Amino acid sequence: MADGRRRVVIENLSPQVENGRFPVKRAVGETLTVTADIFVDGHDALCAIMQHRLATEQAYSETGMIHQANDRWMASIRITEPRDIYFTVSAWVNHFGTWLERLQKKFTAEQDLAIELLDGQNLIHAAAKRADAAGCLDEARTLEAFASRLTTEPVTLAITHAEDPLLAALMNKHADRNLASKYPEELLVRIEPGLAACSSWYELFPRSAGLGVQHGTFRDVINQLPRISDMGFDIVYLPPIHPIGETYRKGRNNTSEALPGDVGSPWAIGGPAGGHTSVHPELGTLMDFADLITAAEEANLAVALDIAFQCSPDHPWVTEHPEWFRLRADGTIQYAENPPKKYQDVYPFDFECADWENLWQALRDVFRFWVDHGVRIFRVDNPHTKPFAFWYWCLEEVRQLCPEVVFLAEAFSRPKVMYRLAKAGFTQSYTYFTWRNSKQELVQYVTELARTAPRDFFRPNFWPNTPDILPEYLQYGGRPAFIVRLVLAATLSSNYGIYGPAYELCENAAVDGSEEYLNSEKYEIRDWDLNRSGNLQSFIKRINAIRRQHPSLQQTWNVEFLQAENDFVLFFAKYDEGLQDIVLVAVNLDPHHRQSAWLHLPLDDFEVDSRQPYMVHDLLGDDKFIWQGTRNLMEFDPQILPARIFHLKKRLKRETDFDYFM
Numbered sequence: 001m002a003d004g005r006r007r008v009v010i011e012n013l014s015p016q017v018e019n020g021r022f023p024v025k026r027a028v029g030e031t032l033t034v035t036a037d038i039f040v041d042g043h044d045a046l047c048a049i050m051q052h053r054l055a056t057e058q059a060y061s062e063t064g065m066i067h068q069a070n071d072r073w074m075a076s077i078r079i080t081e082p083r084d085i086y087f088t089v090s091a092w093v094n095h096f097g098t099w100l101e102r103l104q105k106k107f108t109a110e111q112d113l114a115i116e117l118l119d120g121q122n123l124i125h126a127a128a129k130r131a132d133a134a135g136c137l138d139e140a141r142t143l144e145a146f147a148s149r150l151t152t153e154p155v156t157l158a159i160t161h162a163e164d165p166l167l168a169a170l171m172n173k174h175a176d177r178n179l180a181s182k183y184p185e186e187l188l189v190r191i192e193p194g195l196a197a198c199s200s201w202y203e204l205f206p207r208s209a210g211l212g213v214q215h216g217t218f219r220d221v222i223n224q225l226p227r228i229s230d231m232g233f234d235i236v237y238l239p240p241i242h243p244i245g246e247t248y249r250k251g252r253n254n255t256s257e258a259l260p261g262d263v264g265s266p267w268a269i270g271g272p273a274g275g276h277t278s279v280h281p282e283l284g285t286l287m288d289f290a291d292l293i294t295a296a297e298e299a300n301l302a303v304a305l306d307i308a309f310q311c312s313p314d315h316p317w318v319t320e321h322p323e324w325f326r327l328r329a330d331g332t333i334q335y336a337e338n339p340p341k342k343y344q345d346v347y348p349f350d351f352e353c354a355d356w357e358n359l360w361q362a363l364r365d366v367f368r369f370w371v372d373h374g375v376r377i378f379r380v381d382n383p384h385t386k387p388f389a390f391w392y393w394c395l396e397e398v399r400q401l402c403p404e405v406v407f408l409a410e411a412f413s414r415p416k417v418m419y420r421l422a423k424a425g426f427t428q429s430y431t432y433f434t435w436r437n438s439k440q441e442l443v444q445y446v447t448e449l450a451r452t453a454p455r456d457f458f459r460p461n462f463w464p465n466t467p468d469i470l471p472e473y474l475q476y477g478g479r480p481a482f483i484v485r486l487v488l489a490a491t492l493s494s495n496y497g498i499y500g501p502a503y504e505l506c507e508n509a510a511v512d513g514s515e516e517y518l519n520s521e522k523y524e525i526r527d528w529d530l531n532r533s534g535n536l537q538s539f540i541k542r543i544n545a546i547r548r549q550h551p552s553l554q555q556t557w558n559v560e561f562l563q564a565e566n567d568f569v570l571f572f573a574k575y576d577e578g579l580q581d582i583v584l585v586a587v588n589l590d591p592h593h594r595q596s597a598w599l600h601l602p603l604d605d606f607e608v609d610s611r612q613p614y615m616v617h618d619l620l621g622d623d624k625f626i627w628q629g630t631r632n633l634m635e636f637d638p639q640i641l642p643a644r645i646f647h648l649k650k651r652l653k654r655e656t657d658f659d660y661f662m
Contacts, residue, residue, distance in 0.1 A: 008046060008091045008181040011037040015456040016187050022423040023084070023190040024456045027197035030555070031076050032189060038091045039071040045097030047172055048089060050075035055084035055188070064172075065089070082404055085189040092180035096123050096171040100162055107159055117150045117158055124150070124167075127174040134174070143170055193404045195234060195302065195377070196427045196459060198554040200490070200544055201408075201497030202233040203467070206241060206283055207263060208501070208526045215263070215525060218279075218288040222295045227530070228500075229299040231537060232544025236296060237304040237379055237497065239467070241279050241289070243271035245312020248335075248344035252524045253511065256344070265522050267308050267381065268345040270315025276307075276366040286373065293374040304408070305370055308381035309363055310336065311347045317362075318347065324359045326350040351387050360390055367398045367405075377406045380426070384413040388424050395425030408461060422458040428495055433462040433488075437473050439570050439589060443561050446492050450557050460556060462489035462496040465503055470510045470517050477591035479534055480638035482506045484587055486536070487620075487643040490543045491574070491585045494556045501528040504536045546619045546645055552581045566597035569636065575606070582606055582648040584616065588636035596635040603630050608650060615649040 013036045015024045026032050034050045048065035065073040073091075103116050128143035149161045161167065209224050210216035221238070228236050249264040251257055258264060266280075273281050279289055296303045311317055317324060318333070325347050326334040334350075336343040349359060367378065383391060398405055409426040411418050418429050436445045449460050464485035465474060474481050482503065489496040498504070502517065505528060509518040519526070530537070547553045552574040564571035568590040575582040588595045603610045613628045621641050625632075636642050 003179070005179050006181045007044075007093060007179070008038065008040045010089055010091055010181055010183045013089055013183050013185075013187070017423060017453075017457050020185050020187050022457060023188040025190050025192060025196075025422075025427075025459070026079050027192045028079055028082050028194040030079050030197055032079060032085070032087070033074060033076040034065075034087060034089065035068075035072055035074045036065075036089045036183070037071050038065075038073045038089070040093060043098075045094040045101060046091055047094045047097070047175060048073045048075075048091035050077070050087060050089055052077060052085055052087040055086055065091075079191055082191050082193055084191050086186040087189065088183045088186045090177070090180050090182045092175065092177050094172070094175070096120075096127075096168070096175070099123060100168075103159070103162060107155070113155055113158075117155075120162060121147045121150045124171070126176065127171050130174045130176065131170070136174070139170055139174070142166070143174070146170075192427055193376075193406060196406055198494040198547075199234045199406075199428075199461075200232065200495075200547065201235045201237050201304065201461070201463075202228050202231070203237045203239070203497060203499045204228070204501070205266075205467075205521050205526070206238055207266075207280075208521060208528060212527050213525045215282045217282070218284040218292045222292055225295055225299040225301060227537075229301050231504075231541045232548065233301065235302045235304050235377060235497075237306070237377075239306045240266040240269055240308055240381075241283055241305065242266070242269045242276060243273040243278055243280050244268055245271050245314035245345060247313040250345055250523055253518065253520060254516070254523055256342075262523070263525060265345060266306075267310065267522075268312040269308060269310065270312045270317070272314065275311070275315045275317060277369045290374065302377050303375060304377035304379055304406075305375050306379050306381060307366060307370075309349060309366075309386060310381075311349075312345055313347060315347070321355070321359070321362075323353055323355045324349055326353075348385070351390060360394065363390075364394045364397050367394070368401060371398065371402045371405065376402065376404055377408070379408040379410060381410050383409045383421055383426065384411040384417050388420055391421060391424040391426070399425070410466075419454055419458055422454070428459045428461040430463055430466075431460045433460070433493070434464060434466070434469055434471055437471075437589065439567055442488070442492070442570055442589075446559060447561070450559050455557055459495060460493050462493040463498065464489050465499045467499050467502075467517070467520065467522050469515050470502075470508065471515060473591075475508050475510050478508070479506050479536075480591035480642045482508075482536060483539060484589060484591055484638075484642050486540065486543060487585070487587055487645070488570075490547060491553055491583075491645065492556070492559060492572070494547075494554050498540075501526070501530060504540060505530070505532050506534060506536065542620060550581055550583050550619075550647070552576050552583045562602070563600035564597040565600075566595055568593075568595045569597035569599075571597070571599050573601075579607055579650075582650075584646040584648060585643070586634060586636070586646070587643040588638055591638050591642065594635065594637045596633060598631050598633050601627075601630050601632070606648065606650075608648070616646040617649060619645045619647055 017024055038048050040046060050063045050065055051060040053060045063075045063077055065075040068074050099120050106113055106116060124143050124147035128140045131140035131143060146161055146167050150158045206221045207216045209220035244264040245268045249258040251259055251262045293303055328334050333347050336346040336348050406427045409421050409429040411421050411429055422429055436442050511518050558574050560573045562571045562573055570587045570589055573584050586599060608614055610629055613626050615624055615626055617624050
């Protein structure tokens, strides 16, 4: 029989994912806040603690929990290192706190306190013995001194001693926990690198990094790094760098037959020069790639590699392991297709094949190979077309080798599939942001991501374009549309990326009736004129600088949508817990027409006096505005600046009564 004297109830411990089946995710620099419903029969006071330990250790650290309201308790710890954490919660009846509250009530009611003071003295004596047994001799003597004062000094002084914060702290430290209740499970928190929480990605095709239409090399990419770093990006992401197959190679604009000189799709992986652990000979060698990794580090950039688990018909595995692929009735290998589209240059793996264990190990070893060559970030192509069980196993295997690895899932799939991949271990994921354009769509979708269960395991990464996707909004909105979507991606989410030169040059030519780029870089080498008139390099640099200067923009979950009296104007705030960094973002979603709107600010929530003027500094246009009250009018001309990022300057009062803005 369980000990019925354990009276405290602990329920609804949070955060947890599927009752602890999957780990909660946090990153270095973030805060882990734990809450639970904790209560007891009657009216006794309680003590509650969060117990947490590193996954590699057994000893607990303890953080006191604070009562919030309605029996909800809370504790927070700052994540400072990329090491997984286990946590749970314990609570017990605080007999000293219960006694003190009763003593204060009786004192106010002018009742006799002699017996109450003796009861308190006994509680303190017992705590002193526990302190002595724990080797805390000085604290034991201090407790005994408090116990003596309760019965040797006048009642008024005794009450003062009983209320001393030092006594409360010592009584809490040396409380009798023999009847403490403990939540029955430990919950795992997966601690990820800082880049998991905040990152900016720049996608670059190495073969287009050279001069003209000459095939680029890793050396050419190295020459691009200073420019990318200067724009303020964290990560340079390379599509597959492996040999490309010749059989059924795609021609320009995805034509079914390649002409002489056509370079094919990098996602048709494998040829005579090797497969997933080889590099395309025209890009260079593995030594050249190592030099790229080093040069990127020197430029404060990380290199991300695309991992696509599929093969061209010329991949060595097709002949070495034909059992890893699915055969059709005519004996040929099943190529990839999404009717009516056919991808004859790509063979998917058969994850249900009889030799599935060796297949899994070979795919895992692809990650291991590139980790050994200095890669810590991977963008994974179409993970939703591979079994979840494979990802659970594979990603954990890689993490055992390299805990700081980051995985970005390119999973434009159904929400539940995307969320399951996140639970399986993917660090970040592409999202539907790419197709959310209206004010209503953006508010609804971002609120879903920031306010519901996915917050604890799903990290959205907002991409306004990719080599596969040129959205209609960008096709017809001109340069203002590219500015609008960049501002939204970079401020709504702490993780965002762009398909580089195409975005910074506002490339908007599409195949008729589709979201495919015309003259797509997926099938040919592009000669980008990076200095072309109207490019966004300086604007991108400003956006990334603002993100780095303002901690409020370095997280996703703190977004709060505010009222703007115009359906084409989106208005939202991001701010830190201490209200030291309040950022307001207002965007004209109409790239064609000038729009104006009355913007509403919750000044009381921002601890700003609505009766006094205050300053907002537009960090994009470097304009300063003096506003007053909770409602102010702004106009947005898309041809000049369709968006504003305001930093709210609080008005403070000096001792001399001279007002100034901070």
